Amino acid sequence: xxxxxxxxxLLAGVSVATVSRVLGNGPVSAALRAKVEAAVAQSGYxxxxxxxxxxxxxxxxxxxxxxxxxxxxFTSVSRAVEDVAYQAGMRVILCNTDENPDKEAMYLxxxxxxxxxxxxxxxxxxxxxxxxxxxxGFPVVMIDRAGPAARCDAVLLDNRAAAAQLVxxxxxxxxxxxxxxxxxxxxxxxxxxxxxxxxxxRVGLPAAARFxxxxxxxxxxxxxxxxxxxGAPEALIASNGLLLLGVVKAVREAGVAVPxxxxxxxxxxxxxxxxxDPGMTVIEQPVDEIGRAxxxxxLERLERPERPLRKVVLAGRLVERGSxxxxx
Amino acid sequence: xxxxxxxxxLLAGVSVATVSRVLGNGPVSAALRAKVEAAVAQSGYxxxxxxxxxxxxxxxxxxxxxxxxxxxxFTSVSRAVEDVAYQAGMRVILCNTDENPDKEAMYLxxxxxxxxxxxxxxxxxxxxxxxxxxxxGFPVVMIDRAGPAARCDAVLLDNRAAAAQLVxxxxxxxxxxxxxxxxxxxxxxxxxxxxxxxxxxRVGLPAAARFxxxxxxxxxxxxxxxxxxxGAPEALIASNGLLLLGVVKAVREAGVAVPxxxxxxxxxxxxxxxxxDPGMTVIEQPVDEIGRAxxxxxLERLERPERPLRKVVLAGRLVERGSxxxxx
DNA sequence: GCTGGCATTGAAAACGATTACATTTTTCCT
DNA sequence: AGGAAAAATGTAATCGTTTTCAATGCCAGC
Numbered sequence: 001x002x003x004x005x006x007x008x009x010l011l012a013g014v015s016v017a018t019v020s021r022v023l024g025n026g027p028v029s030a031a032l033r034a035k036v037e038a039a040v041a042q043s044g045y046x047x048x049x050x051x052x053x054x055x056x057x058x059x060x061x062x063x064x065x066x067x068x069x070x071x072x073x074f075t076s077v078s079r080a081v082e083d084v085a086y087q088a089g090m091r092v093i094l095c096n097t098d099e100n101p102d103k104e105a106m107y108l109x110x111x112x113x114x115x116x117x118x119x120x121x122x123x124x125x126x127x128x129x130x131x132x133x134x135x136x137g138f139p140v141v142m143i144d145r146a147g148p149a150a151r152c153d154a155v156l157l158d159n160r161a162a163a164a165q166l167v168x169x170x171x172x173x174x175x176x177x178x179x180x181x182x183x184x185x186x187x188x189x190x191x192x193x194x195x196x197x198x199x200x201x202r203v204g205l206p207a208a209a210r211f212x213x214x215x216x217x218x219x220x221x222x223x224x225x226x227x228x229x230x231g232a233p234e235a236l237i238a239s240n241g242l243l244l245l246g247v248v249k250a251v252r253e254a255g256v257a258v259p260x261x262x263x264x265x266x267x268x269x270x271x272x273x274x275x276x277d278p279g280m281t282v283i284e285q286p287v288d289e290i291g292r293a294x295x296x297x298x299l300e301r302l303e304r305p306e307r308p309l310r311k312v313v314l315a316g317r318l319v320e321r322g323s324x325x326x327x328x
Numbered sequence: 329x330x331x332x333x334x335x336x337x338l339l340a341g342v343s344v345a346t347v348s349r350v351l352g353n354g355p356v357s358a359a360l361r362a363k364v365e366a367a368v369a370q371s372g373y374x375x376x377x378x379x380x381x382x383x384x385x386x387x388x389x390x391x392x393x394x395x396x397x398x399x400x401x402f403t404s405v406s407r408a409v410e411d412v413a414y415q416a417g418m419r420v421i422l423c424n425t426d427e428n429p430d431k432e433a434m435y436l437x438x439x440x441x442x443x444x445x446x447x448x449x450x451x452x453x454x455x456x457x458x459x460x461x462x463x464x465g466f467p468v469v470m471i472d473r474a475g476p477a478a479r480c481d482a483v484l485l486d487n488r489a490a491a492a493q494l495v496x497x498x499x500x501x502x503x504x505x506x507x508x509x510x511x512x513x514x515x516x517x518x519x520x521x522x523x524x525x526x527x528x529x530r531v532g533l534p535a536a537a538r539f540x541x542x543x544x545x546x547x548x549x550x551x552x553x554x555x556x557x558x559g560a561p562e563a564l565i566a567s568n569g570l571l572l573l574g575v576v577k578a579v580r581e582a583g584v585a586v587p588x589x590x591x592x593x594x595x596x597x598x599x600x601x602x603x604x605d606p607g608m609t610v611i612e613q614p615v616d617e618i619g620r621a622x623x624x625x626x627l628e629r630l631e632r633p634e635r636p637l638r639k640v641v642l643a644g645r646l647v648e649r650g651s652x653x654x655x656x
Numbered sequence: 657g658c659t660g661g662c663a664t665t666g667a668a669a670a671c672g673a674t675t676a677c678a679t680t681t682t683t684c685c686t
Numbered sequence: 687a688g689g690a691a692a693a694a695t696g697t698a699a700t701c702g703t704t705t706t707c708a709a710t711g712c713c714a715g716c
Contacts, residue, residue, distance in 0.1 A: 002443075002465065004672055015696045020674060029694065046440045050381040051672035054701050059378065069410075070403050079398050082424060094422055096410060112374045115330075137330065248603060271598070275576060277605030332702055343666045348704060357664065379702035382671050 003043045012039035023047060053115070061091040062298060063111040063119040067099045067186075067214070072241060072270045073287060074122065077143065080291025081120060088299055090117070099124050099185045099214055112137055118298045125187040139301045141294045145187040153301060155294045155312045159188055162283045162316035163195030163237070166265045169281065169318060170235045174327035175263050176205060179226065179233030181219055181243050184211035192239045192267070208233060212243070219246025220253075227254055227262070234263065235324070241268030244280060264323040267316075278322025286314050331371045340367035351375060381443070389419040390626060391439040391447040395427045395514075395542070400569060400598045401615060402450065405471065408619025409448060416627055418445070427452050427513045427542055440465060446626045453515040467629045469622045473515040481629060482639045483622045487516055490611045490644035491523030491565070494593045497609065497646060498563045502655035503591050504533060507554065507561030509547055509571050512539035520567045520595070536561060540571070547574025548581075555582055555590070562591065563652070569596030572608060592651040595644075606650025614642050 009016045012035045021028050022036040039045075053059045064081055066074040078094060085092050093114060095107040104127045111119050122144040123131065133140050133152045142154040163180075170178055180196045183189035193209055200207035210226065212218040219238065223246060226232055238244035244266035256262050258278055266273075269284035293312050301307065337344040340363045349356050350364040367373075381387045392409055394402040406422060413420045421442065423435040432455045439447050450472040451459065461468050461480045470482040491508075498506055508524045511517035521537055528535035538554065540546040547566065551574060554560055566572035572594030584590050586606055594601075597612035621640050629635065 005674095006672080016673080017675080017696060017698095018694085021695090024674080026675095027694065032695085046437065048382070048443060048672055049441045050378045050387065050443065051701090052674075053378040054376070054382050054703085055672080055674045057701070068407070069397070070407050075398050075403050079396070079424060082397075082422070091421065093419065094410070096407060109374065113377045115376060115378065245599060245603075270600075271573060272600030272603045275573075275600045275604040277603075334702080344703080345666060345668095345705080346664085349665090352704080354705095355664065360665085376702050379671090380704075382673085382701090383703045383705080385671070 002048075003045050004048070005045070008036065008039045008043055008045045011043055012036045057115075059091075059115050059117055060089055061093060061114060061116050062295075063093045063095060063107070063114070063116045063121075065095045065097060065104065065107050065111075065119060066122045067124075068096050069094065073144070073268055073285060076287035077291040077294075080288045081295045084292050084295035084299075088295075090299075097124075101126050108136065117302055120294045120298060124185050125190065126185075128187055139298065139305070141298045141301070143290060143294045146191070151309075153297050153310050155290050155297060155314070157188075157285050157290070158313050158315050159191035160195030160198065162267070163192040163239075164199035165316070165318055166237050166281075166283060167196055167199035169320065170237070170263060170265060170324055171203060172326075173263065173324055175235035175324075177208075177231070177234045178205070178237065179208040179210070179235070180237045180239065181222060181247060182209060182211050182239040183214040183243065185214055189214075189239050196237060214240070214242060216242050216246035216249065219243040220250045221246075223247040223250035224254060227251070227256060232262075234261075235259075236262060236264055238264070238266035241266065241270045241273070241282075244268070244273070244282070248276065248280070258323055259325050259327075263325070269319055273319075273321070276323075278325070281321045281324035282319050283316035284319050285316055289314060330376075331373050332376070333373070336364065336367045336371055336373045339371055340364045385443075387419075387443050387445055388417055389421060389442060389444050390623075391421045391423060391435070391442070391444045391449075393423045393425060393432065393435050393439075393447060394450045395452075396424050397422065401472070401596055401613060404615035405619035405622075408616045409623045412620050412623035412627075416623075418627075425452075429454050436464065445630055448622045448626060452513045453518060454513075456515055467626065467633065469626045469629070471618060471622045474519070479637075481625050481637055483618050483625060484639060484641050485516075485613050485618070486641050486643050487519035488523030488526065490595070491520040491567075492527035493644070493646055494565050494609075494611060495524055495527035497648065498565070498591060498593060498652055499531060500654075501591065501652055503563035503652075505536075505559070505562045506533070506565065507536040507538070507563070508565045508567065509550065509575060510537060510539050510567040511542040511571065513542055517542075517567050524565060542568070542570060544570050544574035544577065547571040548578045549574075551575040551578035552582060555579070555584060560590075562589075563587075564590060564592055566592070566594040569594065569598045569601070569610075572596070572610070573600070576604065576608070586651055587653050587655075591653070597647055601647075601649070604651075606653070609649045609652040610647050611644035612647050613644055617642060 005016050005019050009019045014032055018028060018032055019036050022033050064078055069075055082092050097103040101124055116138055118139045120141045120143055128145050140152045142152055146154060146156060182193045197207040210222055212222045236247060238247050251258055258264055265281040267283045269282050273280035273282050333344050333347050337347045342360055346356060346360055347364050350361050392406055397403055410420050425431040429452055444466055446467045448469045448471055456473050468480045470480055474482060474484060510521045525535040538550055540550045564575060566575050579586055586592055593609040595611045597610050601608035601610050
């Protein structure tokens with residue numbers, strides 16, 4: 001039996017309305033305010049957020065839906081989102097979908113039941129394409145994966161350009177037979193593949209691409225197989241940190257020299273890429289910036305629902321390390 | 329203007345009570361149940377969780393309070409917690425305290441206002457010692473850091489034993505002048521230091537220990553300084569993944585050979601520790617198990633509030649890698 | 657053909673806050 | 687001092703559910 005606003009009112013000898021006004025800094029005389037504050041302190045009163053949300057019709061809550069918080073990209077993004085959110089007096093509900101469309105649908109339904117103010121969403125390609133944003137009842141900011149053509153705000157990396165930048169870097173280092181390993185569920189993978197293919201075509205080279213499930217294990221298996229084939233690539237691009245990790249494990253296991261027999265490059269400047277031997281050449285994503293931008297964009301959208309849609313496209317930064325050293 | 333249970337009742341031609349009963353599978357005739365379900369489907373009705381929570385006095389929500397979700401240990405733990413929680417129909421509110429007691433207090437207050445069913449808490453030493461669990465109004469399961477003597481459930485690593493295990497391993501590899509670098513805010517750091525000091529004393533060696541703020545930067549700075557001093561250690565133990573990372577960076581920068589001039593060992597089997605050159609010898613914590621055990625323990629406590637307090641102590645696993653190779 | 661009992665159903669009272677509106681008190685002007 | 691306007695306060699409705707309690711309908715048993 002926790003103490004309610006009624007108990008505080010009784011204790012302070014005022015009406016519940018006055019207590020509410022003191023808490024929400026409405027107009028109250030100094031004398032009553034003092035009495036109420038004393039009563040609050042004495043009773044250890046804590047407002048009930050469920051009641052407050054029900055009555056005010058504002059939940060001050062947003063959803064953050066990602067594939068897996070253990071992916072370092074999402075770890076950092078989520079931390080940035082939460083920092084901005086809590087500063088703005090908003091709570092965050094975190095959901096892990098494992099790139100599973102059923103889970104995505106389930107969590108979206110949950111978001112509706114929670115009556116969230118808005119959602120930041122890293123959707124799979126399937127969901128992103130089919131999503132009826134308007135019918136959801138709350139604004140959505142897409143991150144990482146693009147939304148259905150221009151139907152909602154988004155914060156994205158320029159994936160095509162970043163992939164192309166990797167290709168050009170590898171070409172500049174003297175590699176020609178370049179392969180790419182991409183995730184088969186995200187639109188991110190598709191875009192990076194597009195950038196990769198375009199850049200290769202631009203110089204008239206064939207773009208050998210393979211698609212795998214988004215896990216280190218799948219990447220490891222595919223890479224191991226690929227490396228045993230005739231005409232295996234001289235350089236390999238992996239479309240995210242997890243896939244790159246799988247590739248590195250396969251390479252270690254097979255005893256392949258890097259970059260001697262195989263150069264590597266990928267995405268996501270995870271801590272291990274710096275400390276591995278050799279260090280991994282990667283595109284670093286501005287993770288804090290992505291999280292902060294997404295949350296700020298959502299807040300602005302909530303403030304002015306009618307403002308035109310926006311897409312913020314951020315550039316990646318090439319971090320050159322030993323895994324792609326010039327051939328000598 | 330979202331549709332409420334009232335609209336559904338009107339549409340189905342029944343009372344709101346009946347709709348509520350259909351949703352909560354109370355006793356309803358098949359005929360009415362069908363009509364209600366049709367009305368629910370047609371109207372796209374979504375129950376309002378705030379209202380439900382207010383009325384039922386059950387929030388089905390727990391709090392997870394950690395220092396920083398970017399710490400891989402907490403990343404994995406949180407994922408495990410959330411999986412178990414969602415399966416049990418519970419929501420999770422995640423809070424990052426940055427080991428800041430003020431933030432801890434603030435989030436605990438927030439948990440009260442949310443009327444959470446319970447909290448899983450990785451507290452700083454200061455808060456863990458001073459915490460008045462009984463006055464909080466909800467059960468607490470401590471993780472990682474021990475709670476105030478036996479006042480609440482806990483899931484812990486056997487830190488003393490683990491630290492001792494590292495010391496014995498290093499001794500067995502021929503190292504004698506062993507130093508330890510520990511976090512100065514967590515009780516984890518304190519316990520690991522105790523295990524370290526005891527193990528060293530047991531063999532009659534001096535235990536050189538230093539304490540730093542819980543960040544890679546602080547560890548890097550302290551390690552760099554230490555290595556320049558006369559009588560610098562031959563082997564160094566770092567009390568968590570972040571500190572070990574800092575030490576490795578300092579070592580790289582100073583061009584110190586590992587393990588030739590300095591052997592290294594630490595805690596947390598983060599992915600980089602395997603891929604770094606040389607690989608890091610570490611104590612691996614059963615992260616999934618810790619998260620799952622904590623959440624299950626909380627659920628059991630909610631079911632039977634009067635059951636006696638329990639502490640689950642899990643053993644770490646020594647992973648031997650190149651950074652602590654026997655001197656030769 | 658009643659009556660007692662059981663299973664369904666509905667009306668209305670909570671849950672704990674905010675807020676529109678009515679009322680009281682104060683302020684300030686003439 | 688009197689009265690109008692402004693400020694402070696209280697009363698009561700409301701948010702969307704669940705749940706208690708009373709009412710209804712139906713059936714079996716006599």
